[in-house]
Structure formats: structure tokens, C-alpha cells
Amino acid sequence: MNLILVLEQTLNGLQLGVMLFLMAAGLTLVFGIMNLVNLAHGSFYMVGAYLATYFYQLTGSYWLGVLLGLAGTLVVGVAVELVALRTLYERDHLDQVLATFGLILFFNELAAMVWGRAALYTNIPEYLSGHVELLPGLRYPLYRLVIIVVGLAVAGLLWFVVARTRLGMLIRAGASNRAMVAALGVNIRLLYTLVFGFGAALAGLAGLMAGPIYVVQPGMGELILIEVFVVIVIGGIGSIRGALAGALIVGMVDTLGRAFLKPALATVLSPVAAQAAGPALASMLIYLLMAVVLALKPQGLFPARL
Amino acid sequence: MSPRNRAIALGLGLLLLAAVPPVASLFNQPFYLDLVRRIMIFAIAAASLNLILGYGGMVSFGHAAYLGVGGYAVGVLAHYGVVDGIVQWALAIGASALVALVIGAVSIRTSGVYFIMITLAFTQMLYYLGISVEEFGGDDGMRLAAKSRFPGVDLNDASVFYYLVLAVLVLVLFLGHRLVNSRFGMVIRAARSNETRTRAIGVSPYRYRLAAFVIAGAVCGLAGALLVNHTAYLTPEFMNWTRSGELMFMVILGGMGSVAGPVLGAFALLVLEDLLSGWTQHWQIVLGPLLVLSVLFFRRGLAGLFDKNE
Numbered sequence: 001m002n003l004i005l006v007l008e009q010t011l012n013g014l015q016l017g018v019m020l021f022l023m024a025a026g027l028t029l030v031f032g033i034m035n036l037v038n039l040a041h042g043s044f045y046m047v048g049a050y051l052a053t054y055f056y057q058l059t060g061s062y063w064l065g066v067l068l069g070l071a072g073t074l075v076v077g078v079a080v081e082l083v084a085l086r087t088l089y090e091r092d093h094l095d096q097v098l099a100t101f102g103l104i105l106f107f108n109e110l111a112a113m114v115w116g117r118a119a120l121y122t123n124i125p126e127y128l129s130g131h132v133e134l135l136p137g138l139r140y141p142l143y144r145l146v147i148i149v150v151g152l153a154v155a156g157l158l159w160f161v162v163a164r165t166r167l168g169m170l171i172r173a174g175a176s177n178r179a180m181v182a183a184l185g186v187n188i189r190l191l192y193t194l195v196f197g198f199g200a201a202l203a204g205l206a207g208l209m210a211g212p213i214y215v216v217q218p219g220m221g222e223l224i225l226i227e228v229f230v231v232i233v234i235g236g237i238g239s240i241r242g243a244l245a246g247a248l249i250v251g252m253v254d255t256l257g258r259a260f261l262k263p264a265l266a267t268v269l270s271p272v273a274a275q276a277a278g279p280a281l282a283s284m285l286i287y288l289l290m291a292v293v294l295a296l297k298p299q300g301l302f303p304a305r306l
Numbered sequence: 307m308s309p310r311n312r313a314i315a316l317g318l319g320l321l322l323l324a325a326v327p328p329v330a331s332l333f334n335q336p337f338y339l340d341l342v343r344r345i346m347i348f349a350i351a352a353a354s355l356n357l358i359l360g361y362g363g364m365v366s367f368g369h370a371a372y373l374g375v376g377g378y379a380v381g382v383l384a385h386y387g388v389v390d391g392i393v394q395w396a397l398a399i400g401a402s403a404l405v406a407l408v409i410g411a412v413s414i415r416t417s418g419v420y421f422i423m424i425t426l427a428f429t430q431m432l433y434y435l436g437i438s439v440e441e442f443g444g445d446d447g448m449r450l451a452a453k454s455r456f457p458g459v460d461l462n463d464a465s466v467f468y469y470l471v472l473a474v475l476v477l478v479l480f481l482g483h484r485l486v487n488s489r490f491g492m493v494i495r496a497a498r499s500n501e502t503r504t505r506a507i508g509v510s511p512y513r514y515r516l517a518a519f520v521i522a523g524a525v526c527g528l529a530g531a532l533l534v535n536h537t538a539y540l541t542p543e544f545m546n547w548t549r550s551g552e553l554m555f556m557v558i559l560g561g562m563g564s565v566a567g568p569v570l571g572a573f574a575l576l577v578l579e580d581l582l583s584g585w586t587q588h589w590q591i592v593l594g595p596l597l598v599l600s601v602l603f604f605r606r607g608l609a610g611l612f613d614k615n616e
Contacts, residue, residue, distance in 0.1 A: 094359075097551075102593075109594065226430045230423075283434035287428060290427055295415075
């Protein structure tokens with residue numbers, strides 16, 4: 001195990017971490033403020049990836065694809081909130097889970113109808129592809145670095161908006177007492193719709209950035225969604241700080257586990273046993289971590305205060 | 307419904323189910339026997355979920371895990387040449403109970419949305435475990451080497467297998483009915499309607515909930531053993547999270563907290579899926595919004611239609 005490889009995998013873990021954070025931020029805000037469990041959050045990730053890929057191929061401009069992908073996901077998010085989810089805020093979590101499960105079936109099938117069931121492959125513009133030499137011997141893909149930077153920038157922006165602006169103040173107030181905020185004359189329904197739409201757009205951003213690295217296909221959102229649940233449970237539901245910490249922890253543990261667990265096991269077990277147990281254990285690692293965190297701190301590492 | 311009408315309805319339903327094999331063979335339509343058998347297997351799984359979801363208020367979004375554990379218990383034993391049904395099914399039930407004990411011990415400490423996410427995440431963990439074990443086919447799964455063998459009962463005979471499933475279903479519903487009306491069941495239901503008061507009268511719900519969770523897991527493991535014999539094929543898809551969602555929908559569509567509800571729900575959902583998928587390959591685009599509408603406007607489920615006064 002050499003240092004270069006460890007650094008490279010750490011960066012990969014960071015990249016997965018910021019991606020998970022973009023998903024988790026929207027989900028945890030919506031839960032913290034509207035008290036809504038939204039399984040269909042993964043669908044916005046998928047919608048973002050598909051729209052960006054589609055518009056990129058249609059217009060030939062990557063940035064136009066990104067812009068239209070983001071705007072499209074925002075519109076889809078607002079539409080879903082207005083049509084279906086608005087009436088669910090007052091319902092219990094069971095109803096929310098079931099209704100948004102129905103939405104997932106709808107969106108996955110819609111994507112399959114429009115773009116087919118086969119995976120779409122998309123590429124990145126020339127100036128974003130290629131590698132950067134970070135250290136002597138450590139060449140890292142530029143695109144992944146861009147993802148890390150964008151993710152961290154969004155995290156900073158989000159913190160600024162929530163902690164330092166009037167909108168953020170309303171969001172925090174809405175989370176702690178919605179009736180009081182409404183009584184003070186704030187249009188709380190509009191606020192909810194806005195928060196939901198921007199949460200969806202963040203998921204769309206994660207999706208459209210993920211498109212060129214992973215594959216774009218129906219159901220892609222649910223795979224990451226369940227990891228995002230792990231992130232939120234570890235971090236503490238409703239807390240943005242928790243979402244960031246949880247996302248980075250899960251991203252690191254998952255990536256490093258997949259890269260190094262097998263060789264690490266091989267030093268203690270026989271190579272055959274390590275070959276068999278390594279991948280299985282690596283894929284279960286984040287869930288085991290979640291179980292440990294829950295056993296120690298049932299409310300997550302950073303219980304919600306936003 | 308009065309108890310008398312309820313008994314009549316149950317008797318009629320049972321008679322209808324029992325009539326399926328002769329009628330299907332009369333019209334030479336073995337497909338329907340297959341369909342109803344599959345529906346009844348899922349009804350068993352849904353009935354077990356109903357115990358914790360409907361009566362206990364525990365929103366487990368990972369119930370498909372036990373279908374998988376039960377299925378793998380049978381499939382793995384058959385893979386190594388152990389085809390004795392009693393051994394296989396005992397392992398299916400025991401292993402599912404054990405898995406439910408571990409998952410339950412961690413997740414029942416939490417509640418609400420945490421509980422939903424954790425049960426989902428644990429099931430996903432088992433799903434990935436199934437995918438990564440190459441010995442048992444990994445992603446692709448494996449063919450069931452041979453059906454479970456019982457003395458005097460040949461599961462290769464479609465109607466014999468059918469009646470066995472029916473018998474298990476009736477047994478599960480009967481025992482479930484006895485359980486929820488027992489002292490144990492009253493604690494479970496009390497903890498659902500008001501945990502604080504339950505504690506105040508001196509009962510700590512944790513152990514009761516865990517016991518119910520384990521029983522539900524064990525019964526669902528049995529359904530998994532039946533299911534793998536039914537499909538004769540075993541894949542990690544048994545534990546797919548959409549399966550867990552479907553099981554929840556069966557409980558909800560049928561009407562939570564009623565004994566016959568999950569059976570009605572399983573019929574409603576699977577027949578609907580069958581009809582829609584015969585109509586268009588994009589049937590999920592119809593099913594999804596239908597499910598959303600059922601949650602928004604059809605809260606009490608099918609059992610609620612018959613039971614106006616509850």
C-alpha cells in the first residue's frame with residue numbers, strides 16, 4: 001500500500017462524500033423544515049442527470065446542459081411539491097413513504113419510456129477531462145477535482161444562506177415553529193415550495209455531475225438514496241452540519257473500504273478467504289458503521305439544530 | 307361487520323381459494339394456479355408485516371430481508387445437497403428470526419423516521435451481501451437445486467404445493483389473530499396507540515416490540531422458503547428494497563390492523579400488477595400514481611370498505 005494510492009483513494013472518498021452531501025442537504029432540510037420523508041429525492045438526482053445529458057447532446061454545449069438540467073430539476077421539484085407532496089406534510093411518515101414510493105415508480109418508468117432502459121453514457125467537455133498532477137506521481141482526474149470544489153463551494157454557500165441571510169432565518173424559524181412564522185405574516189407555503197425546489201435542484205446537481213462518472217439509467221437515484229439515508233442517520237436528521245459530517249464519513253469509509261479492505265484482510269486471513277470476504281464486508285461497511293453509531297448515539301452525531 | 311358475517315366472509319374466501327386448483331385444471335389454465343399461489347405466499351409475508359406495522363405501528367421498510375434470508379436458507383442447503391424440507395424450513399425460520407433479532411435490537415431503540423431508514427438500510431446491506439457472495443451466484447442468483455422434500459408431500463405437484471401454501475396461510479392468519487388478541491398483542495397495540503401511558507401502567511414496550519419483530523421476521527422467513535420453492539430460483543432481488551415497499555403497500559391497501567387485510571391487499575396489488583403488465587410494458591407509470599392516489603384518498607384500505615363502524 002503506497003502513499004500515492006492512499007491519497008488518490010482519499011480524494012475519491014472526498015468526491016463521493018460531497019456528492020452524498022448535495023443529496024443529503026436537500027433531504028435533511030425538507031425533513032427538518034417540513035417534517036417530510038421524501039423517498040423520491042433520488043428521482044431528482046436521476047432527473048438532473050438525464051436532463052443535463054439530454055440537453056448537452058441536443059445543444060452541444062455542456063454548460064447549457066448543466067444550466068437546463070438544474071433549472072429543469074428545480075421545475076420538476078416544484079411541480080411535485082405542488083401536485084402531490086403539499087398535502088402530505090400533515091400526514092404521518094408511513095403515508096409519506098408510501099406516496100413517495102409511488103412517485104419513484106412513476107419517475108423511473110417515465111425515464112425508461114423517454115430515454116429507454118439501457119444506460120446512457122455521456123462525456124465531459126475536453127477542457128474538463130484529463131488529469132492534473134497534484135504531487136509528483138499523483139495524477140488525479142480534473143473532473144473529479146471539479147466535483148470536489150463545486151461540492152465544497154455549495155456547502156459553504158448553503159451555510160451562508162441558512163446562517164446569515166433573511167431567507168435562512170425564515171427557514172430556521174419555520175423549522176422550529178411553523179405556526180408562529182405563519183402568524184407573523186410569512187407565506188409559509190411559498191417558503192416550503194422554495195425550499196423543496198432548491199433541495200431538488202441540489203439533488204439534480206449531484207446527479208448531473210455524477211452522470212459522466214457513473215452511468216445514467218432508470219433507478220440510478222435509489223442506489224445513492226439509500227446511502228444518503230445512512231448519511232443522514234449517522235449525521236442526525238434535520239441537521240446540515242450533520243449531513244456534511246455524515247456524508248464525508250460515509251464517502252471515505254465506503255471508498256477506502258472498497259479499496260483497502262481486501263488487501264488488509266489478506267494480511268490476517270488466507271488470500272482465498274480475503275478474496276471472498278473482502279468485497280462482501282466492504283459493501284456492508286457503511287451499514288455496520290451506521291449500526292455502531294446508532295448503538296452509541298441514537299440521535300446521530302449532530303442532533304438537529306440546523 | 308358482525309362476527310357472524312365475518313365468519314361467513316372468511317369461509318367463503320377460504321372456499322374460493324380452495325376451489326382454484328380444480329377450476330384451473332378444468333379450464334386448463336395452470337397460470338392462474340401459479341398466480342394465486344404466488345399471491346398467497348406474498349399474503350403470508352404481508353400478514354407478518356401487518357403484525358408489526360398494522361398492530362405495532364413499527365414502520366419497517368425492510369421486511370423483504372426475511373424473504374431473502376428464508377429463501378437463501380433453503381437455497382443454500384439445497385446447493386449443498388440437503389433437501390429435507392423440515393431441516394430447510396426450520397433453518398429458514400430460525401435464521402430469519404435471528405436476523406430480525408439483530409436488526410430489531412438496533413432499530414427498535416429508535417423510532418419514527420430513523421426506524422424507517424434503518425430497517426431499509428439493513429435490508430440493503432443484506433442485499434449487497436447477497437450480490438457479493440459469488441459462491442451462490444452473486445448478482446445473477448442461482449437455480450434451486452431441488453424443491454424441499456417432505457414425507458408424503460410432493461411439492462413438484464402444483465396443486466399439492468398450492469394446498470400446502472393455503473394451509474400455511476390459514477395457520478398464519480389464525481395464529482396471528484390469536485396473537486394480537488392475547489395479552490402480548492394488547493401490549494403491542496397499547497404501545498402503538500400511546501407509548502407514554504403504556505409505560506405509566508408499568509410495561510416497558512421494548513421487549514414486547516422486539517419479540518413481535520422477531521415473530522414477524524420468522525413468519526416472513528417461512529414465506530421466503532415457500533417463495534424460493536415457488537420460483538425455483540434464488541436471487542438477491544428477493545431482498546430488493548422495492549419488495550419491501552410492495553409488502554408495505556399490500557398491508558396498507560388491504561387495511562392496516564385487520565387480520566384479512568393483508569390477504570386482500572396482496573390480491574389487489576398483485577392482480578393489478580398482472581393486469582397492468584399485460585396491458586403495457588410501462589405499467590409502472592400507471593401503478594405509481596395509482597399508489598399515490600390510494601395513499602392520499604383511500605386511507606382505510608379494502609378491509610375498511612367492509613368495516614364501517616371501527
